[in-house]
Amino acid sequence: MRVMGVDPGLTRCGLGAVEGRPGTPLTLVGVGVVRTGADEELGARLIGIEAGIEQWLDDVRPDAVAVERVFSQHNVRTVMGTAQAAGIAVLCAARRGLPVALHTPSEVKAAITGSGTADKKQIGAMVTRLLRLPEMPKPADAADALALAICHVWRGGAQSRLAEALARATRKDVRR
Amino acid sequence: MRVMGVDPGLTRCGLGAVEGRPGTPLTLVGVGVVRTGADEELGARLIGIEAGIEQWLDDVRPDAVAVERVFSQHNVRTVMGTAQAAGIAVLCAARRGLPVALHTPSEVKAAITGSGTADKKQIGAMVTRLLRLPEMPKPADAADALALAICHVWRGGAQSRLAEALARATRKDVRR
Incomplete structure (x- = not known):
């Protein structure tokens, strides 16, 4: 499963993609940021965000x-x-028919570090360890985007395992 | 000058277009709403808003x-x-190279009624009078979109008159 995470923002929009399944090591696909100038008009900035995300979706081809x-x-x-940057990310993904998930910052922190109140440094350290990177991805927005993607792989996996367990339980019920 | 106003929202996005110049009567070009279902996923709703605004821009061809x-x-x-709906409206307009202006609710209220704290009914009544409509446009989001468009014609006009006055003053200075 390949997931692209988006840490939305107009000045820096963090983007990071990982490949993996729950219970197996994760692999880094790519990480970076799309930047727009604070002196640009809002319309130009939103066009820049849209173009950057579209390029990433073309390159990464996430599930x-x-x-x-x-x-x-x-x-x-x-x-x-x-x-607004988050809305454009959701729009770009939905136009391609990709499933989109929204995770809160505390959900991501809890998934990655075990604590919903972890700080940015702790998130960065865990992302670096989980993806076996030589150094912490920078800026923090890029690391946060990877954390979102990892959180989604794990939560998606957890949901699938729960669905499987429920399906098994239901089959048992039927057999009785 | 033809202006399209957008009162952004996911459930109801008000759209209204007027034609006119400051000091001359304004004409209604069109008014309506783009709706999306509260039970739809965010991605589907944002696609619906984008498609609706694009259709309006095609039909109205605003300046x-x-x-x-x-x-x-x-x-x-x-x-x-x-x-997010506002961001998509700005994005759609900017992609076509159209100038985009953002007006606060109190700027619109002050422009249309003379009071920055006017209520929705007062806005609706003034929009109806200014455009010589047989009845008040409904829902309120549609009337608000027309109020935005009227505000922009008038403010744009005021800015143009100021620019003209400044240009005249500069020419006089040069002649001296």
Whole structure:
């Protein structure tokens, strides 16, 4: 299963893709950021984000896309741009018929580190270890995008295992 | 000058276009809403908003697009969808090379009614009067989209008149 994670933002939109299944080692497919200038008009920035994500989807060819669920918090100006970049990521994936999942920051932190309140450094350290990278991916947005993708592989796997267990339980019920 | 106003939203995205110049009567070009189902996935909803806005841009062929500037307020869930719908409207317009303006709700209210704290009914009444319509456009999102378009014609006109006045003043300076 190949998953592309998106840590949305207008100034830096983190993108990272991993390949793997729950219970087996994960592999890095690619990691980077799409940047747009704070001095550009909003329309030009959104076009830049769209073009960057489309290019990544063309290159990576993921089976699913995981996007950070944005909440209204902290700086109002920033969160609106973040929501818009997230919306474009969801739009680009949905136009290709790819399944899209939204994970909250605390879901990602809990999946990767075991703690929903882990800091960026801890996330970066675990992403580096899980993907057996020579150094921590930078900037933090890039590492966060990989964390989203890893979280999705693991949660997707967990959901599949649960579905399998339920299916087995149902079959047993039927046999009785 | 033909302006298309967008009152962004996922459940109801108001769209309204007017034609006119400051100081002359305004004409209604079209008004309506693009709707998406609250039970649909986010990706499908954003695709629906994009397709609806593209169709309107094809039909209306505006010279400019005015979108409501979204603030983080009230219901967090709603404002994120609103920001994403607004982002898609800006993206669609920018991809066509159309100028995009963002106006705050209070700027629109002040332009249309003289008061930045006017209520929806007052906005609807003024839009109906200014466009000489037989009845108030419904739902309120449709009327708000027309108010945005009217606000933009008037503000754009004011800016143009200011630019003209400045140009005249500069020419006088040069002649001296």
